[in-house]
Amino acid sequence: xxxxxxxxxxxxxxxxxxxxLKDINLELEAGKFYTLLGPSGSGKTxxxxxxxxxxxxxxxxxxFDGQRINELPPxxxxxxxVFQDYALFPNMNVFDNVAFGLTLQNVKKAEITRRVTSALxxxxxxxxxxxxxxxxxxxxxxxxxxxxxxxxxxxxxxLDEPLSALDAKLRxxxxxxxxxLQQRLGITFLFITHDQEEALAxxxxxxxxxxxxxxxxxxxxxxxxxxxxxxxxxxxxESNILNxxxxxxxxxxxxxxxxxxxxxxxxxxxxxxxxxxxxDLTITTxxxxxxxxxxxxxxxxxxxxxxxxxDDDGNExxxxxxxxxxxxxxxxxxFAPNDIHVMRFNESEEDFDARLETYxxxx
Amino acid sequence: MKxxxxxxxxxxxxxxxxxxxxxxxxxxxxxxxxxxxNHHFTLANYTTFFKSxxxxxxTLNSLWYALLITLVTLLISYPTxxxxxxxxxxxxxxxxxxxxxxxNLLLKAYAFIGIFNQTGxxxxxxxxxxxxxxxxxxxxFSFIFVATYIQIPFMIMxxxxxxxxxxxxxxxxxxxxxxxxxxxxxxxxxxxxxxxxKAGVQTVxxxxxxxxxxxxxxxxxxxxxxxTAIEEHFLxxxxxxxxxxxxxxxxxxxxIIMVLTGDAKSRGGFQK
Amino acid sequence: xxRLFSLLVGILAVCALLAFSANRLQTKSGDSGTKVLxxxxxxxxxxxxxxxxxxxxxxxxxxxxxFDSNEAMFTKIKQGGTSYDLTVPSEYMIEKMKAAxxxxxxxxxxxxxxxxxxxxxxxxxxxxxxxxxxxxxxxxLGIVYNDKFIKPGEISHWNDLWKSKYRNDIMLVDSxxxxxxxxxxxxxKSVNTTNPATLRAAQHKLDQLSPNVKxxxxxxxxxxxxxxxxxxxxxxxxxxxxxxxxxxxxxYVVPSEGSNLWFDNLVIPKTAKHYDAIYAFxxxxxxxxxxxxNAEYVGYATPNKKAKVLLPASIRNDKQFYPPSSTIQNLEVxxxxxxxxxxxxNDLYLEFKMHTH
Numbered sequence: 001x002x003x004x005x006x007x008x009x010x011x012x013x014x015x016x017x018x019x020x021l022k023d024i025n026l027e028l029e030a031g032k033f034y035t036l037l038g039p040s041g042s043g044k045t046x047x048x049x050x051x052x053x054x055x056x057x058x059x060x061x062x063x064f065d066g067q068r069i070n071e072l073p074p075x076x077x078x079x080x081x082v083f084q085d086y087a088l089f090p091n092m093n094v095f096d097n098v099a100f101g102l103t104l105q106n107v108k109k110a111e112i113t114r115r116v117t118s119a120l121x122x123x124x125x126x127x128x129x130x131x132x133x134x135x136x137x138x139x140x141x142x143x144x145x146x147x148x149x150x151x152x153x154x155x156x157x158x159l160d161e162p163l164s165a166l167d168a169k170l171r172x173x174x175x176x177x178x179x180x181l182q183q184r185l186g187i188t189f190l191f192i193t194h195d196q197e198e199a200l201a202x203x204x205x206x207x208x209x210x211x212x213x214x215x216x217x218x219x220x221x222x223x224x225x226x227x228x229x230x231x232x233x234x235x236x237x238e239s240n241i242l243n244x245x246x247x248x249x250x251x252x253x254x255x256x257x258x259x260x261x262x263x264x265x266x267x268x269x270x271x272x273x274x275x276x277x278x279x280d281l282t283i284t285t286x287x288x289x290x291x292x293x294x295x296x297x298x299x300x301x302x303x304x305x306x307x308x309x310x311d312d313d314g315n316e317x318x319x320x321x322x323x324x325x326x327x328x329x330x331x332x333x334x335f336a337p338n339d340i341h342v343m344r345f346n347e348s349e350e351d352f353d354a355r356l357e358t359y360x361x362x363x
Numbered sequence: 364m365k366x367x368x369x370x371x372x373x374x375x376x377x378x379x380x381x382x383x384x385x386x387x388x389x390x391x392x393x394x395x396x397x398x399x400x401n402h403h404f405t406l407a408n409y410t411t412f413f414k415s416x417x418x419x420x421x422t423l424n425s426l427w428y429a430l431l432i433t434l435v436t437l438l439i440s441y442p443t444x445x446x447x448x449x450x451x452x453x454x455x456x457x458x459x460x461x462x463x464x465x466x467n468l469l470l471k472a473y474a475f476i477g478i479f480n481q482t483g484x485x486x487x488x489x490x491x492x493x494x495x496x497x498x499x500x501x502x503x504f505s506f507i508f509v510a511t512y513i514q515i516p517f518m519i520m521x522x523x524x525x526x527x528x529x530x531x532x533x534x535x536x537x538x539x540x541x542x543x544x545x546x547x548x549x550x551x552x553x554x555x556x557x558x559x560x561k562a563g564v565q566t567v568x569x570x571x572x573x574x575x576x577x578x579x580x581x582x583x584x585x586x587x588x589x590x591t592a593i594e595e596h597f598l599x600x601x602x603x604x605x606x607x608x609x610x611x612x613x614x615x616x617x618x619i620i621m622v623l624t625g626d627a628k629s630r631g632g633f634q635k
Numbered sequence: 636x637x638r639l640f641s642l643l644v645g646i647l648a649v650c651a652l653l654a655f656s657a658n659r660l661q662t663k664s665g666d667s668g669t670k671v672l673x674x675x676x677x678x679x680x681x682x683x684x685x686x687x688x689x690x691x692x693x694x695x696x697x698x699x700x701x702f703d704s705n706e707a708m709f710t711k712i713k714q715g716g717t718s719y720d721l722t723v724p725s726e727y728m729i730e731k732m733k734a735a736x737x738x739x740x741x742x743x744x745x746x747x748x749x750x751x752x753x754x755x756x757x758x759x760x761x762x763x764x765x766x767x768x769x770x771x772x773x774x775x776l777g778i779v780y781n782d783k784f785i786k787p788g789e790i791s792h793w794n795d796l797w798k799s800k801y802r803n804d805i806m807l808v809d810s811x812x813x814x815x816x817x818x819x820x821x822x823x824k825s826v827n828t829t830n831p832a833t834l835r836a837a838q839h840k841l842d843q844l845s846p847n848v849k850x851x852x853x854x855x856x857x858x859x860x861x862x863x864x865x866x867x868x869x870x871x872x873x874x875x876x877x878x879x880x881x882x883x884x885x886x887y888v889v890p891s892e893g894s895n896l897w898f899d900n901l902v903i904p905k906t907a908k909h910y911d912a913i914y915a916f917x918x919x920x921x922x923x924x925x926x927x928x929n930a931e932y933v934g935y936a937t938p939n940k941k942a943k944v945l946l947p948a949s950i951r952n953d954k955q956f957y958p959p960s961s962t963i964q965n966l967e968v969x970x971x972x973x974x975x976x977x978x979x980x981n982d983l984y985l986e987f988k989m990h991t992h
Contacts, residue, residue, distance in 0.1 A: 105541065598706055
């Protein structure tokens, strides 16, 4: 692996009594789109600020491009930030905002004009230079903030929940645009969000955080399909999570039945949690069903129906189906062994990865 | 229709107030300024004012001292407001700074007489450090010192409010884009708190133009401003016409200051 | 609409209440009860024990209201709406009030004890034959010095103030007529000079005094002198006596070449109503024992010669406050000058202040 552009080595940080970062280790490769995903207060913004320099760490080291930068002030770090509230200077127009960073250096006027024009162009705001900030819409402000950051040609761009203030439609457009911009510029993006959909859609790699700890990292698919624990499973997408017992390798028991699965490497009869994604459950006839449920309600979500159902033991199930099913009807539910994902309690990411390694190579 | 009459109705107390306590007095002052001591219409007051070296000198004096007071007040208040906005219990500290404004001006002036006189605390200190007692009262220094002390809360308040409106993220953004502390101050903090500074300058400069109590109590009448002249014309000479004329000149001076510092609202209007 | 109506009613009610209480306040400062005397006096200018004594003797209730300048008192009486029975203007204000028809002549037949007064202090230019006023206190303008810094006898004339060794040593009382006045006297002119050229010369002479002037202040002068803040002050005798009682190092001199002689006299303003009470009070105050008690309390010089005899020898023989006749004959009373001349006095005085840096 090439030298990481950012490396956090056993980084801790607390404010008074509350510890916001607990022994964080993290490596980011150049040129990728990373996302820190977690609920508010999970410590993701603090990680971002240790990289931008607005937060000093209590313990551990922060490396940028191989150099330890713990003591380097923010204005001398080769990263730029797009702030959550954009932080556009209201006393300057769009042009001056974007040009701000360059005017601090001894860049010639003509050069500044050229680069501002090009930066505005790359965020689709040609000709907005003379606008006042107060005249801009939320999306336009967002773009100006991005232009102001990328004009500095940083090696890395930090984005602190930049889309959270936008409406759903604009948000979706900006997701595409950001992804496209990152690929075009080829620089590392570290993006913060609490929106799992956004994270899944945009990232090369996601770090799921809670309570100052990185719970799991991996590609969107990895994390979606194989969440490490209840929190991640619940936070990333919708899921049915049930208590179960691992009877032996590849056999798990839940809702009083044994099912074949693809997980292994656990103690026999170990209590576990089982995750099943709603879209992996298929509705069939009662006879063909591995489970029998009664339909409670359903919501039409556009591309699918979101169906809430209850099995005979009283467990609730969430099922995504392309077809509508009448309410109160009894139907069968079926799934494949690889639709079952078994999670151990309190398993660390390292152990999880190691265990996966042992039996996945068996296949 | 109903809401319109209601709005009009609610406007009555304000317009009454405005008329009784703003428009009418100013009109009266203006009217009086055209009357001579025998209540005959005349322009003589104005010719007297603008032909008299004394009054013109006094005007210059007033402007000069007001400028000095404002400048010193600003130099002290700006860093204080900045510091204050970064303190933990800032509302408490702010209260402590505002507290002296609850005390009567005269009381404060007398307190300073006690501090600055020959046997006062200030001179005791000077003696202690070996400088020996100095004449502190009745000097320009003591006058400006006390005037500044009295005006500081009125300067700190608007600047503090502007600082509070100044989100930390603006400062972070500036640093993030490579600005040093000084560049951040010059390019971001100062321009964004300028409306507060302007408001402070207005609230300090304008009353400073016509201080007269302090000129006597602390300045020993060695500092003479237009306020002194107005006081004399109204209370001793009873030449209300001339007093009003000086008043009109002061009002015009204030309007000029307002216009000069007044473009604050048109640009950089903050939205929270 | 209902809310609007109640709001309107509320506002009207507040207005009515305000009007009512304003009305109450007005009648209050001129209570129409008959066994009453409304005295409009300077602050702390009568022994409260005398008021109690008068109330007991006569059965009248005395309401005292105070003012702090002749001009304020003048304005309030002129505006009307009050019912003051007696007030105490200074001599020039008596002239001014007379001219403004704000005074009522005294009914001499109801006055007893006018003969107790010292003839040197009656029948003055501002009120010939005391048609309108009964002398209450009198005093002078003079020089206060502190023997810690100034040898006794070193200063006895106005011109001594100009000596260069008193640089930054002198405090002046902030009063146009008095400051211009002593400059005029030092030049051998009258304190009532109206000639503009002479007045200008007096101002020029004051400008020469500027380096010696430490400050031009008002009432605070008492506090400063008592605190040894300055060695020399120009102030009135009444103020001086107060200073001296607080600081034994202070002394008061009335320059023998002349100075201002001032009076505060009791007068009956146009607003008066309770004539029985008024004359009872005037006669009460003319009684030697009462006048003496008052003079002892207030510390000013009494114009009542029979009262003076009753004063302790230390007061009675104090040349500072009861100067010898040779000096008294050189003292001048301020006359009420024309507004134009007063304006000139003020402009010149302001100019002098401007030059005091």
